[in-house]
Amino acid sequence: MKGGRVTQELHRICHRQIHALFSETELARTYNSAEALLEHPDVQSFVRWVRSKPDDFTDSAKRSNRRK
Template structure:
């Protein structure tokens, strides 16, 4: 009888698909995946996109729900903002499992949106 490690992998087996973050372009490990509502749920949004947890938190640290609904409802629109583009360029150089704490942007604090 053949040993298990020498047996062929069943033909029906397919390895898990890679999920690429549209913000930083890195592969997202399973434990770092977050679903981001392109238009916030509180504003009637239903469509989600899988992002790195760190990218998702940065989005919510920079933008209010109104801004996300009206101006930044896609990955391309988010990357058009200079602060988000700078963050994406920085985090793209990190390994896929990298995570760091996220601080609220001074830009949001100045607007008087101190909800959190």
Template sequence: MPGPSADEHHLVPKSEGGRDKTLVHRVCHRKIHATFSEKELAREYASWEALRGHPEIASFIAWVRKKPPEFYDRSVRPNRRR
């Protein structure tokens, strides 16, 4: 269930036909959507392995891993339109 530090994420966005969802930390969820368009997520990053393999996401994971579980950076904003 989503909570103060978790959101539901569709690996394939709903707008692209995705149904399966999983919980992901809010700051990570925002970073994913700030980095990729929904079409990119559906076509190239529809698995956790693909997401983790992207250099920008891998760098972000290394950085955020050092933060406390309740960490939330409000400065991460989506920079692409859907």
């Protein structure tokens, strides 16, 4: 099943990074909660990096080599 029913507000940069790292299927099956996402090492690394940025910071997310 694709298309989740539960949504959470995210900064745009965080939303873009999540979709750069994971496919829709991975998000639906494995990373379908904030807790599950935060367990992934790539997400943890991104969160550490983005915490030091101002709230209005934007950057273009690059697709992970894992997804190419």
